Amino acid sequence: xxxxxxxxxxxxxxxxxxxxxxxxxxxxxxxxxxxxxxxxxxxxxxxxxxxxxxxxxxxxxxxxxxxxxxxxxxxxxxxxxxxxxxxxxxxxxxxxxxxxxxxxxxxxxxxxxxxxxxxxxxxxxxxxxxxxxxxxxxxxxxxxxxxxxxxxxxxxxxxxxxxxxxxxxxxxxxxxxxxxxxxxxxxxxxxxxxxxxxxxxxxxxxxxxxxxxxxxxxxxxxxxxxxxxxxxxxxxxxxxxxxxxxxxxxxxxxxxxxxxxxxxxxxxxxxxxxxxxxxxxxxxxxxxxxxxxxxxxxxxxxxxxxxxxxxxxxxxx
Amino acid sequence: xxxxxxxxxxxxxxxxxxxxxxxxxxxxxxxxxxxxxxxxxxxxxxxxxxxxxxxxxxxxxxxxxxxxxxxxxxxxxxxxxxxxxxxxxxxxxxxxxxxxxxxxxxxxxxxxxxxxxxxxxxxxxxxxxxxxxxxxxxxxxxxxxxxxxxxxxxxxxxxxxxxxxxxxxxxxxxxxxxxxxxxxxxxxxxxxxxxxxxxxxxxxxxxxxxxxxxxxxxxxxxxxxxxxxxxxxxxxxxxxxxxxxxxxxxxxx
Numbered sequence: 001x002x003x004x005x006x007x008x009x010x011x012x013x014x015x016x017x018x019x020x021x022x023x024x025x026x027x028x029x030x031x032x033x034x035x036x037x038x039x040x041x042x043x044x045x046x047x048x049x050x051x052x053x054x055x056x057x058x059x060x061x062x063x064x065x066x067x068x069x070x071x072x073x074x075x076x077x078x079x080x081x082x083x084x085x086x087x088x089x090x091x092x093x094x095x096x097x098x099x100x101x102x103x104x105x106x107x108x109x110x111x112x113x114x115x116x117x118x119x120x121x122x123x124x125x126x127x128x129x130x131x132x133x134x135x136x137x138x139x140x141x142x143x144x145x146x147x148x149x150x151x152x153x154x155x156x157x158x159x160x161x162x163x164x165x166x167x168x169x170x171x172x173x174x175x176x177x178x179x180x181x182x183x184x185x186x187x188x189x190x191x192x193x194x195x196x197x198x199x200x201x202x203x204x205x206x207x208x209x210x211x212x213x214x215x216x217x218x219x220x221x222x223x224x225x226x227x228x229x230x231x232x233x234x235x236x237x238x239x240x241x242x243x244x245x246x247x248x249x250x251x252x253x254x255x256x257x258x259x260x261x262x263x264x265x266x267x268x269x270x271x272x273x274x275x276x277x278x279x280x281x282x283x284x285x286x287x288x289x290x291x292x293x294x295x296x297x298x299x300x301x302x303x304x305x306x307x308x309x310x311x312x313x314x315x316x317x
Numbered sequence: 318x319x320x321x322x323x324x325x326x327x328x329x330x331x332x333x334x335x336x337x338x339x340x341x342x343x344x345x346x347x348x349x350x351x352x353x354x355x356x357x358x359x360x361x362x363x364x365x366x367x368x369x370x371x372x373x374x375x376x377x378x379x380x381x382x383x384x385x386x387x388x389x390x391x392x393x394x395x396x397x398x399x400x401x402x403x404x405x406x407x408x409x410x411x412x413x414x415x416x417x418x419x420x421x422x423x424x425x426x427x428x429x430x431x432x433x434x435x436x437x438x439x440x441x442x443x444x445x446x447x448x449x450x451x452x453x454x455x456x457x458x459x460x461x462x463x464x465x466x467x468x469x470x471x472x473x474x475x476x477x478x479x480x481x482x483x484x485x486x487x488x489x490x491x492x493x494x495x496x497x498x499x500x501x502x503x504x505x506x507x508x509x510x511x512x513x514x515x516x517x518x519x520x521x522x523x524x525x526x527x528x529x530x531x532x533x534x535x536x537x538x539x540x541x542x543x544x545x546x547x548x549x550x551x552x553x554x555x556x557x558x559x560x561x562x563x564x565x566x567x568x569x570x
Contacts, residue, residue, distance in 0.1 A: 028428065036435045045437065151563050153512040155519060156555040159534055159548055163541050249422040256426030260516050264538060274427070275520055278434050286431045293427040301422065 021298035026081075028294035032287050033077055037070065063093070064283075086288040090280070097284035101273060101292050108258050108269035111188055115254065116247055119193035123200025124236070124243070130201070131208040132231050146205065149198030154257050158191050158264055176266035188265055192257050196250055203246045207239030241312035248304025255293055323564045327557065328381065331374040342372040342528050351544035361546045363536050369547065373554040376530045381558055383441055384510040387448050388503055394449075395456025396499050400491040402457070403464020414461055420454040426513065433522045441524065444517060448510055455502050463495040470494075504565030511558050530555045 044057040044066070061067050064087075065076060080087055089097045129142035165172045165187070172187040173180035211217055212235065220234045221227075255270075262271025270289065277285035346366030354361040360369035402413035429447045433439045467490070476490055511530075517523060518531030534555065537548030 032428070032431050035432045151508070151560055152556060153508075153515075153559050155512055155516050155531070155534065156552045156559065159538050159541070160552045163545060163548055167541060167545075249418075252422055252424040252426065255424040256516065259426070259430070260519060263520060274430060278430060279521060281434060283435065286434050290428050290431040293424040297422065297424055 017302060021302060024298050025291060025294045029077070029081060029287070029291045030074075032290045033074065036283050036287065037066070037073070060090075063088075064090075081291070086291065087284045089277075089285050090282045091277075091285075097282070097288040098292070100285055101270065101288040104268065104270045104273040105292065107267070108255075108262070108271060111185065111192065111258055111262075111267070111269060112251075112254050114185060114189035115192035115196060117193075118189055119196030120200050120243060120247060122193060122197035123202075124204050124239075126197065126201040127204030127208055127239075128231055128236070130205050131212055132227070142201075146198050146201040149194050150202065154191065154195055155260055157194075158261060161191065162264065175264065180267070184265070184267065188261055188267060192254065192261055195257065196247070196254065199246055199250055200243055203242045204239045207242050208235055211235040211238045237311070241308045244304050244308045244311065248300050251297060251300045255296070323561045324381075327561045328378070331378045334370060334374040342367060342375040343526050344368070351540055351547065353544070354546060360550050361544070363533070363544075363547050363550075364540065369533075369550045372528060372533060373530075373550050376528050376533055377554050377558050379441075379524075379528060380511050380514055380530050381507075381562065383445055383448075383514055384507045384562060387445050387452055387510050388507040390449055391452035391506060392456050392499055392503055395453035395458075396460045396492060396495055398453065399457035399460025400464055400495055403461045404468065404491050406468065410461060410464075413457060417454045417458040417461070420451050421458070423451070425451040426516070429513075429517065430520065430522070433517065438525060439522055444514060444522070448513055452506060452510060455506060456499055459498050459502055460492075460495040463498055464491060467491060467494045500565075504563050507565065508559045508562040511562060512555070515555055530558070 044052070044060045044064075048056055048060060065073055068076075077087075084098060085096045086098045087096065089095050089100055092100070123146075126142045126146050130139050130146065133139035133142070162172075162175065166174045173184045177184065208231075217230060217235055220230045258269065259271035259274055261267075262269045263275045266272070270292075273285065274289050276282070277289070344367065346362070349358065349362045349366035351364065352358060352362040352366070358368050358370065360373060363369050363372060398413065399417075402410045429450075432447055433443060436443055476485075481489075514523075515529070515531040515534065518529035519535050520531070521535075523529035523532050530551065534548070534551035537545075537551040540547045
């Protein structure tokens with residue numbers, strides 16, 4: 001039974017949530033801002049190399065406003081942030097760094113969303129096998145697969161799998177193939193979905209085991225409902241809440257995996273932008289990437305909590 | 318102690334290889350560029366003719382050393398923090414719990430990339446500090462939940478009733494109670510740290526001499542059409558390292 005809180009209370013809570021989220025993004029942006037300016041080492045030497053002349057360094061320092069007092073630099077940073085900008089990219093000074101990052105975001109978001117869909121499906125299927133078919137071979141195989149997915153690192157099997165499937169068997173497009181299209185996306189999403197699938201599988205299995213003991217399931221069985229229906233329609237909805245929470249918590253790992261995978265398969269996206277900026281030490285782009293990642297994090301967390309509450313009345317505040 | 322057999326064996330093998338082979342992992346021999354496995358180079362050669370057996374064993378040793386050190390520090394910091402917060406209970410415990418949730422879910426890899434990029438020549442210490450910044454969270458969370466159980470136990474109540482100061486209750490009773498579960502987490506954390514370090518060096522943030530698992534895998538990817546054995550050695554080494562570290566946390570008792 002949900003209690004209806006006064007409307008003002010709910011608006012207040014929503015506002016607090018938004019402010020909290022904005023504070024998180026601001027905090028992360030501030031950490032990176034100061035990291036770039038306070039860590040030992042001259043940023044201009046980082047970007048231009050040790051051999052650069054003093055004139056070039058002075059020019060770059062002026063371009064990055066590094067010769068201004070720190071407080072003024074921070075004020076300038078906050079001002080641009082309010083306009084959704086971070087400052088010009090070092091490699092392409094006519095473009096704002098935030099624009100470069102945001103342009104690359106949709107491709108990565110598509111990859112991430114596809115892997116979430118695939119991973120959640122895989123995890124649920126494995127968990128169902130493991131619990132419903134516990135006494136059969138299929139159940140034990142599902143258990144092993146969940147353990148395997150959780151322990152073998154993406155960085156280890158992705159290159160090896162790509163070599164086997166793309167280079168030797170030609171079943172999937174080669175990395176950097178411009179015509180990769182949907183098959184390329186599907187392959188990348190499949191790779192990225194495996195660790196997520198294992199995490200979802202674990203949580204779903206635990207939830208289903210609890211549900212398996214519960215009275216309501218026994219009632220469903222006693223009513224004479226078919227086994228599949230019992231599991232899918234009655235048991236599965238109980239683990240949707242924890243699954244949503246796990247998926248939201250896996251965003252960090254998903255973004256990290258996307259960076260590595262995009263670099264490996266040479267797909268355009270946030271990962272390649274970050275890798276290129278890293279190689280060229282394009283600091284504004286890296287700043288923008290971190291801030292965008294933080295913003296994504298708060299949005300996904302908030303969405304996850306909402307979806308969880310919507311799907312599972314027990315989770316409502 | 319059988320859970321430590323596999324990591325110990327692996328480390329021993331790697332050390333023996335390192336001591337026995339005179340090949341320096343940094344030594345280049347251009348005439349043996351990307352050579353296939355043979356008598357003189359059991360794992361073959363990588364770019365520049367570097368001996369892959371020496372390179373992979375040295376990189377694995379370094380990676381495991383970093384992972385072990387950071388995991389041990391994370392256990393010390395996280396368990397202490399979680400146990401202290403759990404003992405105090407109330408809003409302290411809630412705040413620490415929230416912090417753990419936040420740190421664990423946060424895309425810290427991207428932030429780590431950003432921070433490490435600002436350092437001209439990131440050393441192992443820089444990487445260790447950046448990884449430690451998030452590695453403590455699982456241990457703190459475990460300690461918190463263990464403490465919820467432990468706080469109710471009679472020997473802790475008795476200690477407090479006898480007037481034992483808070484830090485003594487913590488050190489004598491609370492922390493030892495959390496250690497068994499923390500040990501299980503140690504294995505999976507160490508494994509994850511090994512992989513994170515490899516991912517960082519894969520993206521170019523590793524040591525400048527190139528002796529790192531990620532750099533080795535990067536070499537393998539670049540040479541995968543001409544010399545697939547390099548990729549096999551790199552990914553195999555990482556897999557073995559990660560699985561062996563996981564073995565410490567084997568839940569099957």
